[in-house]
Amino acid sequence: MGNTQTFNNVKLGVFQLAKNDSSLNGDAYFCTESNDYFICAVADGLGSGLYAYEASKVVMDYIRKNHHEQLPYLMENCNRLVVNKRGVVLSILKVDYINKEVLYSNTGNITCSFYSPDGLLTRTIPKRGFLSGRKTSYPIQRLPYKPGLRFIMYTDGVVLKSSWQRAIAKESCVGEVISIVKKLVPQHEDDLTFLVGDVSS
Secondary structure: OOOEEEEOOOOEEEEEEHHHHHOOEEEEEEEEEEOEEEEEEEEEOOOOHHHHHHHHHHHHHHHHHOOOOOOOHHHHHHHHHHHOOEEEEEEEEEOOOOOOOOEEEEEEOOOEEOOOOOEEEOOOOOOOOEEOOOOOOOOEEEOOOOOOOOEEEEOOOOOOOOOHHHHHHHHOHHHHHHHHHHOOOOOOOOOOOOOOEEEOO
C-alpha cells in the first residue's frame, strides 16, 4: 500500500506491506500535526503475525491519544503497555515549528535520516534494544532545521542500498520517492513500512 498525505507544513508519503501478503502487519505508524508541531511515530512488533500486530497497535493507539506528551514520557508509557506482550521497536520524530528543531527518540533498529535543503545527509544514532516493559532510558536527539528538510523513516523490512539514497534525496516530490521504493525494495520477506516527509516551514 502506498499513499501520500498533506498536512499544513508537511507532505508525507507512506509505503506499507505485510509479510507474505498477510492481512496483519506487525508494523504500525501514526502521524499528526498541531499548530506547534508535527509528530510521526513508527513501531515494529517483534516477529510478524498477530502478536506483532497487537503490540505495535497498542503503542500507536496510545500515541494517537497522547501525542501532546513530551517524547520521553511517550516512550516510557508505551514501554509500560507492552508488558506481557510481544516487544516492539519504536521511533518517534517531532518537528517543533516554534523552536525550528527536530526531536527524535527511539529504541531499536528503525532507521531515520534527514536531508537538508542543500543536500547534507544526517543519520540518527540508533539505541539498541526494544520496548518490553523493562525500565530503560530514552535519550533525545535534536537537530536544527530549515524549511525544505526531508526525512525518511523505515523498518528493517526495508533494505536501502546506499546508491538509492541519492535518488531519494534529489527526487522532487514524496509521491515519486514512494514509487521508487516500491520498485526497488524486495517485497514479502518481512513486514515493511517506509515514510518520507518534506517539511515546508
